[in-house]
Amino acid sequence: xxxxxxxxxxxxxxxxxxxxxxxxxxxxxxxxxxxxxxxxxxxxxxxxxxxxxxxxxxxxxxxxxxxxxxxxxxxxxxxxxxxxxxxxxxxxxxxxxxxxxxxxxxxxxxxxxxxxxxxxxxxxxxxxxxxxxxxxxxxxxxxxxxxxxxxxxxxxxxxxxxxxxxxxxxxxxxxxxxxxxxxxxxxxxxxxxxxxxxxxxxxxxxxxxxxxxxxxxxxxxxxxxxxxxxxxxxxxxxxxxxxxxxxxxxxxxxxxxxxxxxxxxxxxxxxxxxxxxxxxxxxxxxxxxxxxxxxxxxxxxxxxxxxxxxxxxx
Amino acid sequence: xxxxxxxxxxxxxxxxxxxxxxxxxxxxxxxxxxxxxxxxxxxxxxxxxxxxxxxxxxxxxxxxxxxxxxxxxxxxxxxxxxxxxxxxxxxxxxxxxxxxxxxxxxxxxxxxxxxxxxxxxxxxxxxxxxxxxxxxxxxxxxxxxxxxxxxxxxxxxxxxxxxxxxxxxxxxxxxxxxxxxxxxxxxxxxxxxxxxxxxxxxxxxxxxxxxxxxxxxxxxxxxxxxxxxxxxxxxxxxxxxxxxxxxxxxxxxxxxxxxxxxxxxxxxxxxxxxxxxxxxxxxxxxxxxxxxxxxxxxxxxxxxxxxxxxxxxxxxxxxxxxxxxxxxxxxxxxxxxxxxxxxxxxxxxx
Numbered sequence: 001x002x003x004x005x006x007x008x009x010x011x012x013x014x015x016x017x018x019x020x021x022x023x024x025x026x027x028x029x030x031x032x033x034x035x036x037x038x039x040x041x042x043x044x045x046x047x048x049x050x051x052x053x054x055x056x057x058x059x060x061x062x063x064x065x066x067x068x069x070x071x072x073x074x075x076x077x078x079x080x081x082x083x084x085x086x087x088x089x090x091x092x093x094x095x096x097x098x099x100x101x102x103x104x105x106x107x108x109x110x111x112x113x114x115x116x117x118x119x120x121x122x123x124x125x126x127x128x129x130x131x132x133x134x135x136x137x138x139x140x141x142x143x144x145x146x147x148x149x150x151x152x153x154x155x156x157x158x159x160x161x162x163x164x165x166x167x168x169x170x171x172x173x174x175x176x177x178x179x180x181x182x183x184x185x186x187x188x189x190x191x192x193x194x195x196x197x198x199x200x201x202x203x204x205x206x207x208x209x210x211x212x213x214x215x216x217x218x219x220x221x222x223x224x225x226x227x228x229x230x231x232x233x234x235x236x237x238x239x240x241x242x243x244x245x246x247x248x249x250x251x252x253x254x255x256x257x258x259x260x261x262x263x264x265x266x267x268x269x270x271x272x273x274x275x276x277x278x279x280x281x282x283x284x285x286x287x288x289x290x291x292x293x294x295x296x297x298x299x300x301x302x303x304x305x306x307x308x309x310x311x312x313x314x
Numbered sequence: 315x316x317x318x319x320x321x322x323x324x325x326x327x328x329x330x331x332x333x334x335x336x337x338x339x340x341x342x343x344x345x346x347x348x349x350x351x352x353x354x355x356x357x358x359x360x361x362x363x364x365x366x367x368x369x370x371x372x373x374x375x376x377x378x379x380x381x382x383x384x385x386x387x388x389x390x391x392x393x394x395x396x397x398x399x400x401x402x403x404x405x406x407x408x409x410x411x412x413x414x415x416x417x418x419x420x421x422x423x424x425x426x427x428x429x430x431x432x433x434x435x436x437x438x439x440x441x442x443x444x445x446x447x448x449x450x451x452x453x454x455x456x457x458x459x460x461x462x463x464x465x466x467x468x469x470x471x472x473x474x475x476x477x478x479x480x481x482x483x484x485x486x487x488x489x490x491x492x493x494x495x496x497x498x499x500x501x502x503x504x505x506x507x508x509x510x511x512x513x514x515x516x517x518x519x520x521x522x523x524x525x526x527x528x529x530x531x532x533x534x535x536x537x538x539x540x541x542x543x544x545x546x547x548x549x550x551x552x553x554x555x556x557x558x559x560x561x562x563x564x565x566x567x568x569x570x571x572x573x574x575x576x577x578x579x580x581x582x583x584x585x586x587x588x589x590x591x592x593x594x595x596x597x598x599x600x601x602x603x604x605x606x607x608x609x610x611x612x613x614x615x616x617x618x619x620x621x622x623x624x625x626x627x628x629x630x631x632x633x634x635x636x637x638x639x640x641x642x643x644x645x646x647x648x649x650x651x652x653x654x655x656x657x658x659x660x661x662x663x664x
Contacts, residue, residue, distance in 0.1 A: 209373070211434040217371055218429075219449040219500070220421035223414075229448070230437055237439070308439055309484040 001305060008301045012294045017068075019290040023283050024067050028060070067283075076284035081276045086284035089269065096166050097265035099177050100258070101250035103185035108193035109243070116200020120235075121227065123205060131197055138194025144256040147187040151260075154183060164262040184261040188254055192246040199242055203235035210234070237308050244300030251296070252289030317387055318507060318540050319345040320406070324382035326360075326367045329375060333613045337363045339564045341382070342639070345508065350534065350541040352555030352572070354548060354587075358609060359561040361544045365510045368409050369425060370417045384409040388424050388507035423453040426501030428511040428530075432493035436485040442469070443481035446500050453504040468499040472529060491522040495529065502533055509534070510542045515550065527554055548591055552576060557645070560584050563609050563620040566639070570646040580648035582625045619651070627652065 034050050051057045055066070070076070076086040112135075119131035155163035160179075167180045207213060208231060216230045258267035266285060273281035305311045322342050328335040338360045345351050353361050366372045368384050385406035409420060421427070429435035437445055446468060447461035456464065462481065469477035472495040485493055494514060501509055511530060515523040531554060534541050545551060551558055551572065558575045560568040560583065568581040579585045583605075590603045607624040610616060619625070622632045631651060639649045 211429060211431065212437040214371060215427070215429060215435045215497075215500075216437065216448075218369060218421050218427040219452065220418040220423055221448055221452045222418065225448075225452075229440070233439055234437070310438060310486050 004305055004311070005302055008298050012298050015294050016287075016291060019294075020068055020071055020287060021064075023286045023290075024064055027279055027283055071283075071287060076287070077280035079273070079278050079281040081273070081278045081281070086280045089281060090266065090284055090288050093264060093266050093269045095175065096263060097251060097258075097267065099166075099181055100185055100188065100254075100263060100265055101247065103177065103181050104189040104250050105192065105243070105247050107185055107189040108196055108246075111189075112193040112196025113200050113239070116197040117204055117227075117232065119197065120201040120204025121208065121231075128201075131201065135194040135197030135201070138190040138197070140194075141190060143187045143190055143254075144260055146190060147184070147257055147260045150183050150187060164260075166264055184257050184263055187260075188250060188257045192242075192250070195242055195246065196239065199239060200235060203238050204231055207231050207234045233307075237304065240303050240307055241300055244296050244303070245293075248293035248296040251292045315346040315349065317344050318347045319387070320383075320385040321345075321364070321368070322383040322385070324364060324367060324384065324410075325380045326363055326372070326377060327380055328377050335376075336612045336615045337377075337564055338367065339615065341561075341565055343559050343566060343569055345540050345542060346556075347540055348534070348538060349556040350531070350543055350554055352551035352558040353542060353544045353561060354546060354551055354558060355561030356546060356609065358612070360564040361561050362512050363564075364561075365427075365512060365542065365544065369421050369427065369510075370409075370412075371421075371427075379410055382410060386420070386424070419453070422449045422501075422506070423504050424506050425508045425510060426504070426506040428494075428497050428501045428509060428514045430513040431517050432490070432497040433485060433517075435497060436493060438485055441482045441484060442488070442496050446496070446503050449500065449503050464503070465499075468503050469496070472496070472499040472502075472533075473525075474499070490518050491525060494518060494522075494526050498526070498529065498533070502537060502539070505537060506539065508540045508542065510544070512544045513546070514543075515545070515547075523550075530554075548587060560587070563615065564612060565620070566647075566649070567621065568646075568648045569639075570648075574643070574646050578643075578646075580642045580646060580653070581621075581650045582627055583621050584648075586624075586626075 034047055034054065034056060038047060038050060048057070055063065058066075074087050078084060079086050079089055082089060115131040115134060119128045119135075122128050151163045154160045161183050162180045163183075165180060167178045168175045169178055170176070213226065213230050216226045221229075252266065255267040255271045257263065258265045259271055262268070266289070270282070270285045272278075273285065321344070324338055324341040326338040328337055341360065341364050343351070353364070355361050363372065363377075367377075367379050386409050387406045407416075407420075409417065412420065436442070443462065443465050446465040447456075447458070450456045450461040450464055451458070466477045466481055469480060474480050474492055474495055480488075480492075485496070488496065497514070509530070514530070515526050518526065527550065530541060530543075533539070543551070543555060555572050557569065557571050559566045560575070560581065562583050568575065568579065568584050570578075570580065575584065576588065579588060586603075586605045590605060592602055605624055610620050610623070616622075617636060618634055619628075619632045619637050622628050625632065629651070635651070637649045637651045639647045641647050642653055
């Protein structure tokens, strides 16, 4: 197991280095940030002076090494717009995104896995039809459209939930979510939920006809126990990877959903910084998102090893 | 000898998109206490379907048991004052009429099942110990600790070295033979009256195969069980079975004591099967005998002898009637219109 984790760790570090390089060179290609910082009437001398000051006149290789060596310690420079370190801005927005992503994941797990299980264990039934329909809708309805409809129905007409913003309340020193998270989280959860329904269904369908399930029945144990101990346990192995990957995407922030609900999270910050061509901030967010995805993939791999004893020894 | 299981006219069909598959068309046989009953036949002849029908293990749909009885007399043992007279006041249980919870008590508790490929038949993500313990907890109401003690005993009993350590191993860490031993430990854990072994040695090499056969024979004697041994290996059957059922196209064509079957076969299919066995001492260059043709399509089985196409003794009336099983000598039944056992020459193909 240690060797397994170690090799995955090395892979993750290599991926992150690759991501850093891509982030750096992509931003280089989008144009000169200095032109955005100065007014259109700036003289060539002024432009040159700023380039000198910000270090953009140095050779690419030097800029790159300096970028990498700072990035390793989390220093992505100051945001041009906010005049604050980029990492600080990210960390400030992070709690909101974590709250949104975790709630969305929770909703999709609570709805997706039971629906997939019902569907897979009664193929062709009415409930199967309903679950599959829900799964298909979840994956095909654009979430920004659904978000608008939800606002219209539940905020404007019924007034049950706020239509935008994030409210929190503090209890024993902890910042806790309020109902303001429900609408954005639900809109965000839909795609993952649809995926979970479909994957759970097909995993259950496949595992139901495995020989060891027949063995479990031949031992005379109750159907419920066969489902929980033998079918669901084995079905959870493919599901772990989906949950891991999806949570990674959810955590890097949804631009649409956060913008529609004015949710003060990473997605919102990213949309804003791209508009401002805020180099340092975009680089920092891009790297941070990749870091989250890679870290979650690593955790997924480890969880995989825990759930499936056959992987541990390979 | 006393009957422990009596299967009468079992009919199982599969309702598929292509039509109705007549998987079993009237299977009848008896199993006696303490005997080993060999069931032979080619793939698709209904050997496994018969056994799975008895324990309601076939997925339904598509499978449906349309007719038949499977009378289980095993409980006579549990009541002390019956004096080996099962019919007296011990009503047998019809396995086919049991409801879900009824059949669950039989599965694993009274009838243990050993499956063919132990690697796929054991749950890959559950330890060996838990898989065996699960059935003990279910049937004998043991606590987790009691189940563990008993499981370790069972593992030792079936010849797994270091059972203490092996208790928490996973199936993929075992060798093929050890997995099959585990499967056997699982099947016999609750002291069942009957063991159904569905080709348990097919995936194993010959030496391991012999060990497994020996193990089952030993357990049968020590635990006083009856064994149904499904195989397509006539050699294995000859070595271990007391009686043999030969299945063809979803029905038994011959049932006989093992010696009688080998020395005096009563059905042309059995004769051909025995003819197809390679013989020691035969010239190597000699081609192996084979039976021409294929088994009938069970989607639309004909209303005559199922073997007629492939039979070298086929007569006109073979194409008109489905032959009934008849007793040709004591305890020897064959489903053929002609009596092959009496050695009167039967005219060859028209």
